[in-house]
Amino acid sequence: MSEEQRHPRALTIAGSDSSAGAGIQADLKTFAALEVYGLSAITAITAQNTLGVRAAFELPPELVEAQIDAVLEDIGADAAKTGMLATAPIIEAVARSVARWQLRLVVDPVMAAKSGDPLLRPEAVAALRGVLLPLAEVVTPNLPEAEMLTGRHIETLEEMREAARAIHDLGARHVVVKGGHRLDAPIDVYFDGTGFSELRAERIETRHTHGTGCTFSAAIAAFLARGLAVAEAVAEAKRYVTEAIRHAPGLGHGHGPTEHFWQWKQSKEAQTR
């Protein structure tokens, strides 16, 4: 097998974030940092910065499907992830592509930006739940997204476990209910259909969490593309996102981006010492 054939590759199907902290841009940076070749299919273009989303333009579903077909017919993907999908017709087009290409899929059910601005039309939640979740190998809702998907209020770890089970019942094979929105430790609950475990990390006191969910789900897809089992991929992705938050460069006046290349920067510093 040639080098080219062995190089792992992953596809992100998501929205563009002009501030490059979230969306397609965060996903491609994550793939690159984890040495996975990144492919992209853009669903929507947003004009946003660390303070909020000023405008969004949704692309036609046929164009989303055409981007996926173009890269998969030629290059192929070992894993894929979805982020901002914006509308029900885009979700349906993505679901068709995922089924046709039999993609190993990580679904980040993005509904809003950190600023609170909506990124998914309210009527599209039903399509996300009914059409896309049954195709997901892993789904990674944050607390408000898990509440929208289950119709339950979620606060405690026990409520996070109950939500993970309810989302698994919708068809997703592995569920991570993320606890970044909790006030105490950012503990995530992982459910594989049989047992629960917790992904624990220290809370980093920072406002720079723009794109943490995108980064986490992209890292899971990257580790799956590299051949890790789901539980390992999720654990490694948790470590990756924690360090990405820790090394955030402190940009912008609102929720700034995280840092993806801290390891590369550290090795460069070590060489010049």
Ligand SMILES: Nc1ncnc2c1ncn2[C@@H]1O[C@H](COP(=O)(O)OP(=O)(O)O)[C@@H](O)[C@H]1O
């Ligand atoms: N301040 C923080 N310190 C450490 N980890 C965090 C922090 N905020 C979020 N995380 C982690 O980052 C990941 C993304 O979570 P979250 O911020 O809840 O997602 P989203 O961006 O979808 O709202 C999760 O693993 C979460 O636990």
Ligand SMILES: Cc1ncc(COP(=O)(O)O)c(N)n1
């Ligand atoms: C285009 C786009 N996609 C997703 C998010 C959410 O980012 P996150 O929930 O990871 O902060 C965003 N702000 N913009």
